[in-house]
Structure formats: structure tokens, C-alpha cells
Amino acid sequence: MSQPLLSIEDLSINYKVYEGQTKVVSGAYFRVMRGEKVGLIGESGCGKTTTMRCIMRALPENAVITKGRILFQGNDILKMTSNEVQNIRRKNISMIFQDPTAALNPVFKIGEQLRDIIMYSNLSKGKKLDKKELNEQAIEALKRVSLPDPERILQNYPIQLSGGMRQRVCIAAALISSGDLLIADEPGTSLDVTIEDQILRLLGSLVEDRGTSIILISHALGAVKGMVDKVYVMYAGVMVEVAKTEDLFSHPLHPYTVALFKTVPKITGGGVPEPIPGRIPDYFDPPQGCRFWPRCQNAMPICKTEAPPLRNQGEEHEVACYLFD
Amino acid sequence: MSDEILVVKNLQKYFKTSMGTVKAVDNVSFNIKPSETFGLVGESGSGKSTTAFTIMGIYPPTGGEIFFQQKILKGGVKERSRDLKKEMQMVFQDPGSSLNPRSSVRQIIELPLSVHKLYEGKRKERVDELLSLVGLPTDFADRHPRQLGGGEKQLVAIARSLATEPKFIALDEPSSALDVSMQAKIINTLIKIQRDYKISYLFITHNLSLMRNVAQRVGIMYLGKLLEVAPSSEFFSNPVHPYTKMLISSIPVITKEEEMLKPAKIISKGEIPSPVNVPKGCAFNTRCNECSSNCKIEEPQMIEIAEGHFVRCHNCGFG
Numbered sequence: 001m002s003q004p005l006l007s008i009e010d011l012s013i014n015y016k017v018y019e020g021q022t023k024v025v026s027g028a029y030f031r032v033m034r035g036e037k038v039g040l041i042g043e044s045g046c047g048k049t050t051t052m053r054c055i056m057r058a059l060p061e062n063a064v065i066t067k068g069r070i071l072f073q074g075n076d077i078l079k080m081t082s083n084e085v086q087n088i089r090r091k092n093i094s095m096i097f098q099d100p101t102a103a104l105n106p107v108f109k110i111g112e113q114l115r116d117i118i119m120y121s122n123l124s125k126g127k128k129l130d131k132k133e134l135n136e137q138a139i140e141a142l143k144r145v146s147l148p149d150p151e152r153i154l155q156n157y158p159i160q161l162s163g164g165m166r167q168r169v170c171i172a173a174a175l176i177s178s179g180d181l182l183i184a185d186e187p188g189t190s191l192d193v194t195i196e197d198q199i200l201r202l203l204g205s206l207v208e209d210r211g212t213s214i215i216l217i218s219h220a221l222g223a224v225k226g227m228v229d230k231v232y233v234m235y236a237g238v239m240v241e242v243a244k245t246e247d248l249f250s251h252p253l254h255p256y257t258v259a260l261f262k263t264v265p266k267i268t269g270g271g272v273p274e275p276i277p278g279r280i281p282d283y284f285d286p287p288q289g290c291r292f293w294p295r296c297q298n299a300m301p302i303c304k305t306e307a308p309p310l311r312n313q314g315e316e317h318e319v320a321c322y323l324f325d
Numbered sequence: 326m327s328d329e330i331l332v333v334k335n336l337q338k339y340f341k342t343s344m345g346t347v348k349a350v351d352n353v354s355f356n357i358k359p360s361e362t363f364g365l366v367g368e369s370g371s372g373k374s375t376t377a378f379t380i381m382g383i384y385p386p387t388g389g390e391i392f393f394q395q396k397i398l399k400g401g402v403k404e405r406s407r408d409l410k411k412e413m414q415m416v417f418q419d420p421g422s423s424l425n426p427r428s429s430v431r432q433i434i435e436l437p438l439s440v441h442k443l444y445e446g447k448r449k450e451r452v453d454e455l456l457s458l459v460g461l462p463t464d465f466a467d468r469h470p471r472q473l474g475g476g477e478k479q480l481v482a483i484a485r486s487l488a489t490e491p492k493f494i495a496l497d498e499p500s501s502a503l504d505v506s507m508q509a510k511i512i513n514t515l516i517k518i519q520r521d522y523k524i525s526y527l528f529i530t531h532n533l534s535l536m537r538n539v540a541q542r543v544g545i546m547y548l549g550k551l552l553e554v555a556p557s558s559e560f561f562s563n564p565v566h567p568y569t570k571m572l573i574s575s576i577p578v579i580t581k582e583e584e585m586l587k588p589a590k591i592i593s594k595g596e597i598p599s600p601v602n603v604p605k606g607c608a609f610n611t612r613c614n615e616c617s618s619n620c621k622i623e624e625p626q627m628i629e630i631a632e633g634h635f636v637r638c639h640n641c642g643f644g
Contacts, residue, residue: 195368267576268580274513
């Protein structure tokens, strides 16, 4: 097997809080091949965004990385100098955030924001563009995300655009500098179904055209299913299941994945979904062993003492659960 | 209209802005039966919330009539009697901003009781009872909203709306700020309460798959107008309006059976136009796949194509 584009190994992240440290991400493992589309699902507060922000080295200041490596094309991002990280952000990896309103600066016009990104992205490749070229490329970027009338939008402030348009601008901005990997953190969650559908289709076709890898984070399971090749399921900072998309949705194995799928209301009817009993553990003092056992109906004595490792259960289907030993 | 608890007739709510009049709710008519859930779906900006706010009297209506238990409702909330307000309650989308951050949960839930002078001397028991009704431990009464999670806050808001034993609750996206597991818990609680206390719900959401499982009848809104009203099973098995088809085909689904139910992939295009300049003719004509020349000139009327199934479209009325 060839070398993965990005590989997260045994990553643990704590947050410093008043009482001590909350152990949020614990031994996370994640792998993206070149050109692969990967999904990451889980409830809110499961550490999905924390893990992804860590790839961009964009964690809040109170975060502490206690162990692990993030290898991008073989180099450890966590050991890079801030200049090297800056370069990766300009050339290789970019991120689309959940809330486009917060991601765009309200006091600058769209044009100024896009031109800056294009300028720095090209500077790091050793090219210096003049004003006219910058403008042309900004228009080009907006056309790629099928925004009508790009010349006018460049003159607009974010507040003058609708939510769907803002998210398209963010995607356009992200695509400028995403040579290899695009991280989309719930790109459609704050939008309407029809707009979300449009945005996801657009993202799908754009990454396919350019051979970019994409990581799609979402708790809208259906959206993930329609788009990615492989899905990681995360619970309380731990990867509990990894499988090909078709495989995962037809044969979920981990009790958490099964429970998560049950909570989704179906358009075929069949009644109201069942909630997962209990709630996400307190990260200040997470349960010993498997972090899911307090909510698991199949919990065994061993689950309460030892954390199960991810183990192979069939072709490219890995599960961290003692039920399948 | 004999036993309907709520009847809305040609309801209008216009807002005057510097750019022109916004017809946020334009001739909307529907009714809700006792212990029924009527769902309103639509994209943001389609006027769902404004409809609910107008029914509750938060905005006085520009035109049209609202009947509650056969009695006509006057204008805004200030003109309504206290007894009436006791019967109608509302749960808002964002529990973070609808609960007073400086009050304890007990004070929050007690407020409607003291306003309506109910349960005097027994309010503590009533608060405990309401908390257990929504599935929260009674010691939550002494907490403040900031000590609760998003889902728990919403449950407190629901407990507050139940305090006066209303007959009708308007639920404005009660679960859309929450993730799937918490959403399931909220919805199950609401349905259990409806069964036990025979409450009617006006349920607003943009999550269609949730709507399928909660509402008995669904109305679809677009730019302030109802485009289709149908029983929810029919709505999904036999969608008629092109906008409904577009919405349903945009729903992300996870099982094969659901995939079968979706109409042949209709590519959703465009965005909801500005409500200041509503397109002439049918409001949906800018995004419609089946648009004919007449659609751009004449506004279609609501027609009944099957028992209880109403559609506002030139091209699908006689099919």
C-alpha cells in the first residue's frame, strides 16, 4: 500500500480548564489516501472538530497535545515551525468551517479577502501577481463555485450575501489554497436542505475534478453517506469504527454506530427515532476502559477496565469493541 | 370546521421596510384538530416562524382571521385575554436565548404559574412534576441555564410551556439546534406529552425526515405562501408540487428503502428569492423544472387534488 497523504497516529489532546485538564481526544487514529473522500461522524462534542483543527494547527491556546503524530506526506505537522505550518496552509491543506458568517471578516469586502488569499497562496509558490491578475483569479474562483455575477460579489461585504452564498465564498477561498487536502467541517449544517444539497454536490464534483482529498465532518449522516468512500465514527474522542461507506451503513458493528443510526428519523415513516440513553461522558473524568460503556447495552466487565483497540473485522472494516473478539 | 382547535384563514403579515413591503405571510389558511400535529416546512425566509409568531400574537396580523376554539382572536398579544394566553404557548428555536440566564430553572418554570395565579401554595410540587414530565431530574430546579446543556435547556423551555396546561403549543424548530441523539429525546418527550395531555402542536422545522415521523399533516411554505398541504404519508409517497419534489429529493438519507422513496433525482437549483421582490405569477417559477409560460403571469390557486391534499400549481392540478 502506498503512503497515506495524511495519517494521524495515537493523537491525544487535552484542554486546560480551571480544575485541571479535560481529556478530550484520546488515541485518535485517522488516515487519508491521496484523492480519497473520507467522512467523520459522531455526536456534537465528540472531538471531531478538535481533531481536524489539530491538523491545521489551529487549536485554541488552552489545548495541550499530550501525545501522537500527524504525518502529512511523511512529515510531522506537530513538529513543524510556524513558518512551515503557514506554508502548508497556503499550499496544501485548507479548511471550510461550519459557520460561514463567522469565517468571513465582516469589515472587508469579499474581493479583498479573496485577493489576499490568492496573493499569499501564490507568494508561497514563488509567484508575485499584479492587481489585475489577482482580480481575474478571484473572479475565476467565484465562478468555480457557480456564484452568479462574481464581479458584483467581489464588491460586496459578507453581510450583503445570503448564507448559501457566503458558504460558497468560503469554499471558493478554501479551494484556492487546497492543493492536496480539503477539510470540510459541517459545511452544510447551518444551511437549508436544498442549499446543503447544492453545496455538497458542488464540493463533490470540485474535489473529483482536481483529485483533492477531502475530509467531510458532519452529524448529518445522510449527507456523509452520499459523498464519501470511507467513514470514521468517533465517540468521545476515540475512533470506534472505520469502514467503507456502503459497508458501514449496511452492516454497522459498534453498538454506538448502531445506536447513532437508530436516532435518525426516516422519511419512510416508522415512528419516532430512539435516542441513545445517557450522554457524552464528562471529559474531566472519562470512564475507565471503553468510553462508551456507561451507555452501552452490551457492556461486559472487561469494557469497564480496558479500552478496546481497533481491530479488523473483515475487509477494511475496523471496530474497537470487545463484542467482536 | 366543527371541532378544530385552531383555524387560520387568509392570514397576512406584511412588514414595511425601506426597500418595500415584505409579504412574510401571504394568505395562509390551515386548521389544526385537537391533539393533532400540523407541520410547517420550508427553507429559511419562507415565513414559517412569522406564521407562528402571528398566531401567537407576537406580531399583530395585517389581515385575515385566526379562530381558537371557535373564538376569533384579536390582533396582538396585548389585546388578548389572559385566559387565552394560558391556553396557547410557544417553544422557541434557541433555548439559550429564550431562558433568562439570571433565573434558576425553578423561577423560570414558576413564572407562568404566578402570572396566571395557578397552583398557589403548591408551586414547588408543580415544578417538580413538570421537570419529571420532561424527563429531567428534579434537582435541576436549582440550577441556572448556563449549567445545562442545549438539550436540557430546551426541555426546561418545554416544561415551562406546559406549566399552564395549554391546549395548543407552537414549536418553532424545537430540535434543530441539537444533534440527532438529543433531537430524538426531545421529540419523544413531546410526543409522549401530546398523547397524555391531548395537546395540539404547530410544529415548524426544516428537517423533512423528522416531519414525516412527527406530523399527521404537513404544509409546505415558500415565500410566505402555502404551496402544498397533505397528510404526511401522502406527502412523501405522492409529492405533487415541483418544490416539494425538489425538497424531498434533497433530503440526505441512510437506508435503501428511503432511497427508493425519493423522486427521481431532481437537481435543486437557485436560492429562495428576496421576499421584497416576489417573482410575478407563481412565486416558485424561478427555480421550477416544470415551469410553463402561464406560471410567470398568473398566480395559481390552491386546489384540492385528492381528499385533504391541496396544491398550488398550474401544471399539477389535473394530473
